Amino acid sequence: MTRTLTAESVAYAYDRERPVFRQAGVTVQSGELVGFAGPNGSGKSTLLRVLCGLLKPNAGRVTLDGRALSSFRGRERARVIAFLPQAVNPAFALNVFEVVCLGRYPHLEGFGAMRPHDKEVVERCLRATETEDLRGREFMTLSGGERQRVLLASILAQEPDLLLLDEPTSALDIHHQIEIFALLERLARKGYGIAVVTHDLNLAARFCDRLVLLAKGRDVVASGPPKEVLTAETLSDAYSAAIRVVAHPETGAPLVWAETPLRAEMDT
Incomplete structure (x- = not known):
């Protein structure tokens, strides 16, 4: 069964003075691996929690196959959507x-x-x-x-149809990062819809079907295939840094890095 999880013009704020996003929109569908990227504080993890129903948006709505996510009971929702937070430490020795x-x-x-x-x-x-x-x-x-x-x-x-993962590779070495992303890619090919928050733009470019790029205080600034989202102009603007992008010589995927200021420039 094809599933579609959609956030339409959602807003969320932890308090009145700190809106995380005001009109964010994103869709996750069966059979695709979607990466959420952006600088710290841009709302990636918060948007993921809104999508899975752990946080209630202040405005806008989240739907699962056209039905309001808030209308699903806890177990009913958990049979469709699974969420993996950044850190899980069981309270008991299991x-x-x-x-x-x-x-x-x-x-x-x-x-x-x-x-x-x-x-x-x-x-x-x-x-x-x-x-x-x-x-x-x-x-x-x-x-x-x-x-x-x-x-x-x-x-x-849980036998869900949709998997939402918050930085599953953040504490891993490069071998295990690739291992996890390769596994997520295989699961997407089997029909799972997967959204993953990541800071590694090069892994996202290699494995993700689509990327959603957020910027602090500006909601979603770009969404689409990696080659369309990961451009030097878009990334430099979102991250407030000088970023360069070239095509990977073997895969053709975007290869991203930040330019390092010369020491003379840093000392001025």
Whole structure:
């Protein structure tokens, strides 16, 4: 089933003096990987939380397949949309299998026990994220890359159609960053709709189908394929920095870097 999650002219402010965005609009659909990019304070994570229903917009609306997201009950929404925050630290000492089992909560009756089908789903998610060999390990003893794959398995166990991830690669080395983005790309090809907040424009250019670029106090300043969004002019304006963009010599994807001021310029 094709799903469409849409934010239409949404506004959100933590207080009257600090509007994060005033008329932001974005769409996430099944079968695509969408990257949310922009400088610190531009509202990327806040917009993601508005999209998944954790924050209520001050204005505008969020819809899932044309129906107001606010009309969905918690479990009903969790069966369609899964959200992975930046940091997850279980309050109890759980092993990997138990962490992934937590993702089945929206499908259980009350606090009911796991059924055979639920265990089959968990096993499938462990295999999909290549974490089955970690099943007996305590979650908190895992490396950063292993934890992220386990957490991804946990939200996949919800059997959602849409995945919203807030900076899933922020604490990872380059190998594990690529590993996570490659996995997200494969999931999108299988039909999942995925939105991911990221600061790595080059990874986003390589793996994302679309990018949404936000700028502090200016809502969404660009949206579209990476080659259309990641231009030197647009990025320099959004980040208030001198940014250059060229085509990657092998992939043709945009290759982004910030120009470093000469020491003489820095000393003036």
